[in-house]
Amino acid sequence: MRASFVFSEVSTGLRRNVTMTVAMILTTAISLIMFGVGLMVVKAVDLTKDNYLDELEVAVFLTDEISKKDTNCTAQPCASLKQDLELNPAVDTVVFRNQTEAYEVFKKAFKNEPTMLELASPQAIPASLQVRLKSPEQSGAVVKGFSERQGVSLIHDGGETVDRLVDSLRVLRNVTFVGSLVLLLAALLLIANMIQISAYTRRTEVGIMRLVGATRWYTQLPFLLEAMVAGAIGAVLAISGLLSMQVLLPSGFANQLENVVRFPGTFYTAFVISPILLLTAMLISSLVGYVTLRLYVRH
Amino acid sequence: MIRLENVSKVYKTSTRPALENVSVDVGKGEFVFVIGPSGSGKSTFLRLLLREEVPSRGKVFVSNFDVAKLPRRRVPRLRQTIGCVFQDFRLLTNKTVFENVAFALEVIGKPAHTIRKVVPEVLELVGLDGKADRMPRELSGGEQQRVAIARAFVNRPLMLLADEPTGNLDPDTSQDIMLLLERINRTGTTVLMATHDQSIVDSMRRRVVELDFGRVIRDDARGVYGYGH
Structure with missing residues (x-):
């Protein structure tokens, strides 16, 4: 050719x-x-x-009452909520974040937005249990059941957002x-x-x-x-x-x-x-x- | 060289056969006219030899090829042993005389140095030396047909099929073309020419196979056109 x-x-x-x-x-x-x-x-x-999954956390927000009274999660029902979460095999770590700590996190996240900072005060942000999972895809299954528990105001499942x-x-x-x-x-x-x-x-x-x-x-x-x-x-x-x-x-x-x-x-x-x-x-x-x-x- | 054994060809769209029970034997080096009115089957006859068509019945042999049974991939081999010339020359208008002739060798994969050697030789044979760089439109009809003959002959085929090669030419030019075909025939190439041209057939006194309605009605060793009418 x-x-x-x-x-x-x-x-x-x-x-x-x-x-x-x-x-x-x-x-x-x-x-x-x-x-x-x-x-x-x-x-x-x-x-x-x-x-997102790397940093995925499920935030179990606690009621105002707990947020104000129990600043280190030693009293009930916070302590048992924390313990139950920790006992769940799918859970890696559970960290309690009180109002002051939560406010610090908030300030960091919105450091460029002064109006947001002005509007918020430590008392406005509830304390929470930050749950890190071993396998992030299972977030839904883990938090199920906790939303009805006493002391829980809201569960923010990062997985849903993702x-x-x-x-x-x-x-x-x-x-x-x-x-x-x-x-x-x-x-x-x-x-x-x-x-x-x-x-x-x-x-x-x-x-x-x-x-x-x-x-x-x-x-x-x-x-x-x-x-x-x-x-x-x-x-x-x-x-x-x-x-x-x-x-x-x-x-x-x-x-x-x-x-x-x-x-x-x-x-x-x-x-x-x-x-x-x-x-x-x-x-x-x-x-x-x-x-x-x-x-x-x-x- | 060519043998047709009881060949019939029926086209699907036609009610009567284009060829009916045709048997013809052409030896190596022969010069044969195939004559007959339009629609008598001359073109079908040539197309069968080229394996452009396959017979409905019968056998077709060209040199050592059993044409009808030839697998598709071997058809090019068959065609490389056959040169073709047509009434309408079929030259490539955007190529020079040299390129037109060279084209036939290029497409069968001949090396460039062979092409450079044999193309001028064949142009000289057909009387076109010195016109290698001309474009086809700059040539007369007779010269264009010579280019077509050069292209058909450049690969030294065993036989040359000419379908009304003088159909578009005046009598004098036709005569020149016939002389050229005769010269090619003398090199041992079998020439098969389909034609209507009475005077040429009469003057050449070569073998004549006459077809009418797809049948061979005459096969004379040294025939003339009018005989049999």
């Missing part, structure tokens, strides 16, 4: 149908960008979950995946179209090739490569698009987002997502190319 011949055919083919090629490349690129964002969100779900956050991330992921699927379908049809047009404009060449006894590889490889090259260009565009989105995103916005959701870094995009996108593009374009050639181009 003469590579120079095949490559000159490929480049002629791509230039001859330049509008079609550009349309296909752009559609592929956009669908891959969406697919890439979907993959990033999948990773973000994991990262975010890990991040679940809600993760759920909304999953919606985002599904939306991007569905969007990328629709666009991918458009890209597939464009690839099929591109090959048909290419085969039509080159029908004399292909006819002659068949007559002089060129093998199927010789007649069809240029079309297949054309689709694959266009697919690869689309993938490269998508990858650079994703990376520049990550790099150029205003850092303030990124930081703010970072407090809530952990997104994977550019390293992950470059070395995990990019190869996936490139492979997907090449695989799909060559597959569609092959099927189209079988269906539409006689050998």
